[in-house]
Amino acid sequence: MSKMQNSSGEGRLKDLLKKSLLNSLKKSAISLYSTLPLLLATVLLIALVFTLVPPDLYSPILESGGFVGAFSAGLIGSLLAGSPIISYIVAGELIKNGVSLFIATVFIVAWVTVGVVQIPAEAMILGKRFALVRNVTAFLLTFVIAALTVFLNNLI
Amino acid sequence: MAKKSFLKAIPSQWNFLIIVIAIYAVLYFVDYHSFILAFRKTIAILKEVLPTLALVFVLLAVSNYLFSSKKILSYLKDSLFTKWLFAILGGILSSGPVYMWYPMMADLRRKFFDDGLVACFLYNRSVKLPLLPVMVVYFGAKYAIILLFVTIITSILQGLIINKLMIGEKK
Numbered sequence: 001m002s003k004m005q006n007s008s009g010e011g012r013l014k015d016l017l018k019k020s021l022l023n024s025l026k027k028s029a030i031s032l033y034s035t036l037p038l039l040l041a042t043v044l045l046i047a048l049v050f051t052l053v054p055p056d057l058y059s060p061i062l063e064s065g066g067f068v069g070a071f072s073a074g075l076i077g078s079l080l081a082g083s084p085i086i087s088y089i090v091a092g093e094l095i096k097n098g099v100s101l102f103i104a105t106v107f108i109v110a111w112v113t114v115g116v117v118q119i120p121a122e123a124m125i126l127g128k129r130f131a132l133v134r135n136v137t138a139f140l141l142t143f144v145i146a147a148l149t150v151f152l153n154n155l156i
Numbered sequence: 157m158a159k160k161s162f163l164k165a166i167p168s169q170w171n172f173l174i175i176v177i178a179i180y181a182v183l184y185f186v187d188y189h190s191f192i193l194a195f196r197k198t199i200a201i202l203k204e205v206l207p208t209l210a211l212v213f214v215l216l217a218v219s220n221y222l223f224s225s226k227k228i229l230s231y232l233k234d235s236l237f238t239k240w241l242f243a244i245l246g247g248i249l250s251s252g253p254v255y256m257w258y259p260m261m262a263d264l265r266r267k268f269f270d271d272g273l274v275a276c277f278l279y280n281r282s283v284k285l286p287l288l289p290v291m292v293v294y295f296g297a298k299y300a301i302i303l304l305f306v307t308i309i310t311s312i313l314q315g316l317i318i319n320k321l322m323i324g325e326k327k
Contacts, residue, residue, distance in 0.1 A: 024221035031251070032213050041173035043205070044180065047197035051190055084282075085290050089201060092294040101295075105303070112282035113307075118254060125258040126265070126274065133321050134275050137314055145303070145310050152302045 042086045050093060073103045074142050077110030078135075079117075087111035101153070105146035113138040204293065218286075243273045243315070244308060247280025254281050271322040272315035279311035 077087065091104040114135050115122070123131035183191045250257060261274045269277075283304055291300040 021217075021221055024217045028213055028217040032209070037170045037173040039205075040202075041176045043201045044173075044176045044194075044198050047201060048176075048179065048183070048194045051194040051197055084284050084287055085205065088287075088290050088294045089205060092204075093201070095295075101299075109282070109303075109307070112284075113279060115254060122258060125262050130271055130274075130318075130322060133318060134278065134314075137275075137317050137321070138279065141310050141314055145306050148306045149299070149303045152306070153299050156298060156302070 039083060039085060043089065046090055046093060050097075069100075069103050070106050070143060070146070073099075073107040074110045074114075074139060077107040077142075078114035078139055080111060084108070084112050102146050102150045105149050106142055109142045109145050110139065113142060205290070239268060239273055240276065240312065240315075243269070243276040244280050244311060247277040247311070248283045248285060248308075250277075250281060254278065257281070270319055272317075272319035275318040276311045276315035279314050280308065283307055 080087070087108045091108050094107070095101065095104050116135070119131050119135060122134070180191065180194070183194070257278070261269070261277060265271070265274050288300055288304070291303075295303075
């Protein structure tokens with residue numbers, strides 16, 4: 001009797017795990033599917049921009065390595081939104097075109113930590129001052145993270 | 157009218173792709189050479205990205221399977237250390253768009269969290285473990301791991317800064 005109860009309990013647990021696993025697979029498929037059009041469009045656009053806009057035009061700004069290059073990368077990263085994969089692709093292409101790792105890192109970090117597009121929603125739910133202070137400090141810390149990461153990457 | 161309802165029927169994430177394809181169509185007729193170059197560049201980038209997307213799918217499924225938001229909440233205890241740990245791990249492990257988490261953060265701030273912990277949670281959402289393989293492909297494992305740790309440390313720093321700056325702010 002108890003054996004039968006155990007086996008039915010095990011069966012229920014297996015069913016539950018199977019259902020939960022299927023649910024997770026479905027959720028990730030939906031998540032990836034909803035990103036795919038944006039990913040494809042971004043890749044197409046990046047290829048187009050890199051073809052039509054010669055590196056000589058934007059590289060001096062980003063390659064300058066100084067305040068203007070880093071600030072521009074941070075600003076562009078903060079304004080753009082979407083899957084972080086897109087920022088990796090863009091930063092990877094920038095590095096291939098001679099942009100420094102520091103500026104590429106500023107771009108990636110600003111992309112994922114500063115959300116200019118989401119500020120209205122954040123301000124509405126968490127407060128205007130909080131949203132402003134959080135995004136401004138995140139923007140400033142972008143340069144700290146990039147400097148530390150590049151320093152440690154060269155050191156280790 | 158019919159045109160408007162047709163556009164509304166298209167999911168918003170497809171609109172951007174349709175616009176870019178339209179630009180390519182124009183380029184095909186205006187500058188065929190650039191069209192071919194851009195198309196080849198697209199294929200080259202996709203070849204780099206697509207294999208890793210399969211891995212991303214598996215890792216997303218694993219993180220969805222192991223960590224639901226209810227499960228994360230159940231681990232929340234009263235100690236300050238646990239709260240910071242929760243803010244860091246919760247931020248790293250949570251998935252979906254960041255704005256989905258704002259209501260939960262507002263709720264947590266009313267009950268257990270201060271502004272710094274909310275900021276720490278939101279900052280750690282920038283750590284995407286399932287996307288780590290993509291970053292490794294582009295920048296190398298050493299860089300990816302260093303950036304991961306520096307981001308986590310900075311999230312605590314930001315939390316502490318926010319707590320200082322938000323003193324006296326009414327919730």
